[in-house]
Amino acid sequence: MNAFFIKEADFTQFLGNMIGARKVIGPKARKNRFVFDQIRKPEDLRLDYDVTILPPKKVFFPPRQELIRFHGQKGSSCIQPESTVLFGVHFYDIKAIDMTDHLFRENNMDFNYLAQRECTTLIGSNVQNIFKRAFFGSVGKGVAPKGHDGFTTKISGGYLYEVYTAKGKDLLAYGTFIEATEEQINEAREVNDSVMDKCPEKINHDSLEISEKVRSKFNSPVWEEFAHDCFSCGSCNLVCPTCYCFDVQDNWNVDQVTGSRDRTWDGCLLEDFSSCSLTGGSKENFRETRGSRYRHRIMRKTSYLTAKLGGPACVGCGRCSSSCTADIADPVNVINRLMEE
Amino acid sequence: MACDNCSCSKVYNENIFMPKEAVIVRAEMATASEKHFTLKWADDSPNYFEPGQFVEASLYGFGEIPIGYASSPTRTKTFDLIIRAVGRVSNALHKLEKGDTMLLRGPLGKGFPLDKLRGHNILVVAGGIGLCPTRSLIQYIIDRRQEFKSFNLFYGARSPDDQLFLDDLASWRKAEDVNYHETVDRGSDNWKGNVGVITTLFQKTEIPNDTRVIICGPPIMYKFVLMEIDKIGIPHENVYVDLERRMKCGVGKCGHCQINDKYVCTDGPVFQYSQIEKLEEAF
Ligand SMILES: Cc1cc2nc3c(=O)[nH]c(=O)nc-3n(C[C@H](O)[C@H](O)[C@H](O)COP(=O)(O)OP(=O)(O)OC[C@H]3O[C@@H](n4cnc5c(N)ncnc54)[C@H](O)[C@@H]3O)c2cc1C
Ligand code: SF4
Numbered sequence: 001m002n003a004f005f006i007k008e009a010d011f012t013q014f015l016g017n018m019i020g021a022r023k024v025i026g027p028k029a030r031k032n033r034f035v036f037d038q039i040r041k042p043e044d045l046r047l048d049y050d051v052t053i054l055p056p057k058k059v060f061f062p063p064r065q066e067l068i069r070f071h072g073q074k075g076s077s078c079i080q081p082e083s084t085v086l087f088g089v090h091f092y093d094i095k096a097i098d099m100t101d102h103l104f105r106e107n108n109m110d111f112n113y114l115a116q117r118e119c120t121t122l123i124g125s126n127v128q129n130i131f132k133r134a135f136f137g138s139v140g141k142g143v144a145p146k147g148h149d150g151f152t153t154k155i156s157g158g159y160l161y162e163v164y165t166a167k168g169k170d171l172l173a174y175g176t177f178i179e180a181t182e183e184q185i186n187e188a189r190e191v192n193d194s195v196m197d198k199c200p201e202k203i204n205h206d207s208l209e210i211s212e213k214v215r216s217k218f219n220s221p222v223w224e225e226f227a228h229d230c231f232s233c234g235s236c237n238l239v240c241p242t243c244y245c246f247d248v249q250d251n252w253n254v255d256q257v258t259g260s261r262d263r264t265w266d267g268c269l270l271e272d273f274s275s276c277s278l279t280g281g282s283k284e285n286f287r288e289t290r291g292s293r294y295r296h297r298i299m300r301k302t303s304y305l306t307a308k309l310g311g312p313a314c315v316g317c318g319r320c321s322s323s324c325t326a327d328i329a330d331p332v333n334v335i336n337r338l339m340e341e
Numbered sequence: 342m343a344c345d346n347c348s349c350s351k352v353y354n355e356n357i358f359m360p361k362e363a364v365i366v367r368a369e370m371a372t373a374s375e376k377h378f379t380l381k382w383a384d385d386s387p388n389y390f391e392p393g394q395f396v397e398a399s400l401y402g403f404g405e406i407p408i409g410y411a412s413s414p415t416r417t418k419t420f421d422l423i424i425r426a427v428g429r430v431s432n433a434l435h436k437l438e439k440g441d442t443m444l445l446r447g448p449l450g451k452g453f454p455l456d457k458l459r460g461h462n463i464l465v466v467a468g469g470i471g472l473c474p475t476r477s478l479i480q481y482i483i484d485r486r487q488e489f490k491s492f493n494l495f496y497g498a499r500s501p502d503d504q505l506f507l508d509d510l511a512s513w514r515k516a517e518d519v520n521y522h523e524t525v526d527r528g529s530d531n532w533k534g535n536v537g538v539i540t541t542l543f544q545k546t547e548i549p550n551d552t553r554v555i556i557c558g559p560p561i562m563y564k565f566v567l568m569e570i571d572k573i574g575i576p577h578e579n580v581y582v583d584l585e586r587r588m589k590c591g592v593g594k595c596g597h598c599q600i601n602d603k604y605v606c607t608d609g610p611v612f613q614y615s616q617i618e619k620l621e622e623a624f
């Protein structure tokens with residue numbers, strides 16, 4: 001293994017050098033919460049964050065992205081990736097990025113995502129504080145995080161930096177790293193293992209069992225019961241690191257000649273997500289009820305994608321649980337409930 | 342800023358959302374709300390689609406919508422699209438005339454499984470605008486008639502005025518090698534044909550149970566037609582349905598077209614009935 005150690009005292013200088021040379025995005029404080037944003041000063045980087053409001057998917061899949069720019073009826077592609085270091089990503093978000101990588105790559109390669117992904121150096125960091133709604137310790141346990149270039153863990157006296165790829169290795173140039181010792185590597189493993197059973201919430205069953213049982217509960221009254229107070233606001237979709245549905249719309253610039261075809265985040269909980277216009281102004285909404293939309297999201301997380309992804313499409317970050325005004329979005333409650341039926 | 346960290350500049354001109362230009366060689370209103378466009382690719386590239394596939398048709402500034410090919414790839418020079426005016430994009434496309442350019446992305450999706458249809462009796466059940474995508478198969482069968490056994494074609498429209506492809510209907514009525522049956526939900530003074538929903542045609546025709554069936558129409562039609570299919574005793578693996586769902590990307594990413602875990606845009610729009618009959622969200 002390629003494992004290195006950097007002393008606490010040298011870490012700030014490392015960050016400073018890296019920020020000077022590269023565009024770095026990492027966790028930063030905003031009011032009393034955290035967000036992924038560009039890091040311009042070493043002290044802005046908050047590796048002690050619990051969870052960010054929005055997941056880091058926005059680096060490759062921004063809330064609004066131009067797909068094509070047009071002038072009259074002539075269009076041009078505008079895929080312009082920018083070399084970026086995405087630093088300090090927790091392992092559950094790395095798992096989620098690996099999933100969206102797969103989904104944007106399968107069948108039809110979508111370079112509107114993949115180009116920026118390719119140009120990004122993805123560096124993880126250990127979870128120092130656990131979010132109050134997290135359950136990453138009990139979901140998709142068989143799925144290892146992958147696709148990242150390096151990983152930092154805070155250990156005694158400094159940080160262990162594990163390097164997995166050439167892109168990860170490049171960062172060594174910015175700091176004073178020394179070869180890590182066996183003890184330091186073991187300490188880092190313990191640090192990372194120890195958070196797994198400290199999550200405040202817990203799913204009680206194995207992912208495969210959940211996948212099958214939840215799927216078989218399609219017609220259960222539980223869906224409408226849970227969704228009874230749903231506002232169809234779609235927040236649970238927007239904050240989710242594995243949600244990647246989008247809408248595509250054309251927008252003119254003020255000149256009414258030029259403009260762009262854009263994609264924007266969309267969500268299956270929104271009322272008209274599956275609605276089709278038919279003849280004579282009539283509509284057919286294929287997921288008409290709140291329960292049917294709520295069910296679709298949970299099915300996507302537990303069952304529909306497991307064959308493709310090799311595990312559940314929920315990484316247990318707890319973002320949806322905390323963003324839901326009605327507090328009904330938490331996958332833990334509905335899954336545990338269905339499993340006990 | 343270009344990326345200096347990898348070899349991206351070469352690859353990333355490839356954009357799955359980039360449409361190609363097609364030139365309209367004919368444009369005519371087919372009914373009060375449907376416009377029939379005949380097109381060819383502006384760069385003269387050949388037709389290379391399968392019957393049942395679709396395109397995303399667009400105009401910059403208005404948006405993109407999925408439209409099924411309404412002609413067969415055996416007709417090589419041009420292809421047809423029928424667009425019904427229902428909303429923002431379709432109304433904008435309706436303004437286009439002969440000589441104008443339409444932007445198209447495709448062919449997309451999985452079409453009719455010709456390999457599984459060749460050498461068999463065929464029944465096509467088309468309701469309303471469902472005749473447009475199935476016309477790509479109907480023309481194909483007519484052009485390669487010797488490759489198929491008997492060919493029954495059921496078409497139901499809301500009223501005589503809503504009938505599409507009047508020239509085609511006239512020739513199918515006369516054709517000896519097409520058993521064409523039609524009905525309208527509501528007749529009119531000079532309509533002498535059948536009146537009633539499309540399923541009434543099953544009482545008027547003998548359909549052998551070794552027939553391969555293709556169904557395409559408005560969402561409510563499927564249930565009733567599938568009941569008739571069961572009465573005849575046609576196995577579900579020999580039945581194909583062409584489904585419609587809201588679409589945005591057409592390439593299996595945006596999520597809008599999902600039926601449970603299936604994507605209509607990439608797994609369909611044509612599905613073998615036996616493969617989706619257990620999906621709760623299909624019918
Ligand atoms: C595989 C397939 C083949 C089709 N073939 C034809 C055809 O040959 N001729 C034809 O007239 N129509 C066809 N349709 C339906 C056509 O796509 C809709 O009428 C069209 O999208 C309406 O768009 P709009 O912008 O005018 O309406 P709006 O009501 O403004 O729709 C807004 C957006 O929602 C989506 N949407 C709305 N209704 C539908 C719908 N019924 N299907 C899919 N997406 C929808 C589109 O992305 C659309 O841009 C087909 C649909 C599918 C899925
Ligand atoms: S479950 Fe909660 S967050 Fe999701 S749409 Fe409903 S109210 Fe909004």
Ligand code: SF4
Pocket residue numbers: 236239240241242243301313314315316317318319320321331
């Ligand atoms: S479903 Fe909720 S807990 Fe699971 S990954 Fe998405 S936001 Fe996180």
Ligand code: FES
Pocket residue numbers: 587588589590591592593594595596597598599604605606607
């Ligand atoms: S239309 Fe986007 S996934 Fe099918």
